[in-house]
Amino acid sequence: MYSVALSGPRIFKGLSCFCTFLRRVCSRNFIGDDVQNGSARVEDFLNESWKSSSAEYNVDDEKTATLYDSIGSSIVNGDFEGPSQSNFSGKQKFVDEVRSDAARILEILHQDGPGVDVKANLSDLGVRVSGLLVREVLYGILKTRNHINKNRSAKLGYKFFVWSGVQENYRHTANAYHLIMKIFAESEEYKAMWRLVDDMIEKGYPTTARTFNILICTCGEAGLARKVVERFIKSKTFNYRPFKNSFNAILHSLLTINQYGLIEWVYQQMLVEGHSPDVLTYNIIMSAKFKLGKLDQFHRLLDEMGRNGFSPDFHTFNLLLHVLGKGDKPLAAINLLNHMKEVDIDPSILHFTTLIDGLSRAGNMDACQYFFNEMIKHGFMPDVVCYTVMVTGYVVSGEIDKAQDMFSEMISKGQLPNVFTYNSMIRGLCMVGKFEEALLMLKEMESKGCNPNFLVYCTLVSYLRHAGKLSEAHEIIRNMMEKGQYIHLLSKIKRYRRF
Numbered sequence: 001m002y003s004v005a006l007s008g009p010r011i012f013k014g015l016s017c018f019c020t021f022l023r024r025v026c027s028r029n030f031i032g033d034d035v036q037n038g039s040a041r042v043e044d045f046l047n048e049s050w051k052s053s054s055a056e057y058n059v060d061d062e063k064t065a066t067l068y069d070s071i072g073s074s075i076v077n078g079d080f081e082g083p084s085q086s087n088f089s090g091k092q093k094f095v096d097e098v099r100s101d102a103a104r105i106l107e108i109l110h111q112d113g114p115g116v117d118v119k120a121n122l123s124d125l126g127v128r129v130s131g132l133l134v135r136e137v138l139y140g141i142l143k144t145r146n147h148i149n150k151n152r153s154a155k156l157g158y159k160f161f162v163w164s165g166v167q168e169n170y171r172h173t174a175n176a177y178h179l180i181m182k183i184f185a186e187s188e189e190y191k192a193m194w195r196l197v198d199d200m201i202e203k204g205y206p207t208t209a210r211t212f213n214i215l216i217c218t219c220g221e222a223g224l225a226r227k228v229v230e231r232f233i234k235s236k237t238f239n240y241r242p243f244k245n246s247f248n249a250i251l252h253s254l255l256t257i258n259q260y261g262l263i264e265w266v267y268q269q270m271l272v273e274g275h276s277p278d279v280l281t282y283n284i285i286m287s288a289k290f291k292l293g294k295l296d297q298f299h300r301l302l303d304e305m306g307r308n309g310f311s312p313d314f315h316t317f318n319l320l321l322h323v324l325g326k327g328d329k330p331l332a333a334i335n336l337l338n339h340m341k342e343v344d345i346d347p348s349i350l351h352f353t354t355l356i357d358g359l360s361r362a363g364n365m366d367a368c369q370y371f372f373n374e375m376i377k378h379g380f381m382p383d384v385v386c387y388t389v390m391v392t393g394y395v396v397s398g399e400i401d402k403a404q405d406m407f408s409e410m411i412s413k414g415q416l417p418n419v420f421t422y423n424s425m426i427r428g429l430c431m432v433g434k435f436e437e438a439l440l441m442l443k444e445m446e447s448k449g450c451n452p453n454f455l456v457y458c459t460l461v462s463y464l465r466h467a468g469k470l471s472e473a474h475e476i477i478r479n480m481m482e483k484g485q486y487i488h489l490l491s492k493i494k495r496y497r498r499f
Helices: 009-025 039-053 062-076 088-109 118-125 131-144 150-165 174-186 190-202 209-221 225-234 246-256 260-272 279-291 295-307 314-326 330-342 349-361 365-377 384-396 400-412 419-431 435-447 454-466 470-483 487-492
Strands: none
Touching (some): 088 118, 150 174, 190 209, 209 225, 209 246, 225 246, 225 260, 246 260, 260 279, 314 349, 330 349, 349 365, 365 384, 419 454, 454 470
């Protein structure tokens, strides 16, 4: 974890004073999340930086992890041919062949039906099964799954998983299990997911933080989150690397899916079993308390952290700056930034962006602009996240011209807008009746390879409908349907059937 250890009696005394100082300046009446204005989506995007980096890896990066795992196993199994493993052309040839074989396998799987022996047809292909091939096929099934064929996808995925698992010179990796679990998760096949976990344990595979994360993300939505947690707490095979203990792994995973109430319960179980919290534990618990609006408990934990000899690290300060920002305490934030330098933790672009995001939610755009300028003075060039926070803040405050200026500036500085930036700008343009410009921006983002998400479509349809532009709103929905995007979410667009 990217932390800087602080030691010595002077620092500890300073921390105690700092905790008192922070408790005094942090307002209890902080600004709540405004999901309707879209800014909460930006906070979610911003918070991912803290959630993922606090454990030095991203448990959600399944595709990348699986790819490297599969290539690694293929090298070990001798699937890469050529005079050297560093021979790029040899590797590329192998990858191309695997993708070609995967396409043939997927074609056969999609022919499954009455009277069709899929397993026999797969065997007739004569392909060599490798970790990379299994990854390509399962990921291909996952990509093409939708609300219509989700049950069929689960069936086909499992058929291939079973068939490939018994092929000569091949053994499933943990990541192969995780991919088939994700297919089951998308298909809401909860019992099948649990059977896979049992099978992993029986065959000696470690159940890792990634295993837990897939289960908790799925079962949490089904109201089974506590059952998952209880099972993993009792598990003797739970591999919790790179976390200090399994409780931290569980707490971190719960934080990524905003299960703040369950975080409190797990923390109590952790204490009951005699495990002592570390800096990561405190950061997660304090984040949960803040999200739940329990600032008294937040401050008590901060005091306890100091009494137990732990000093705030990079992520603790990031959280504290967000608290001050949402509480509209810019002067206290300046003092905190200065304090960070005193204890040899240099504020980063993430710290400034987090503070700016909090202040924008408090409606203090003057303070946002001040810290934005200060960040540049400190040698940090704003990235796409920081620009997006500024653009969103100006849109929410109704200062559309300033939002457009900031949007233009980010492009001139070489920062490419992301889907969050475009959504904020489209919303801002719609707010002032500039619908033609908003529609042009939709086309612009698509032309630049930035695919609109469901929130972008909802924003446009909602404002167009409210302005009486029903034909334009209908055109947006029609385009969505033609592209096959978010069809299963259409019912969530208010009164869309009227079109």
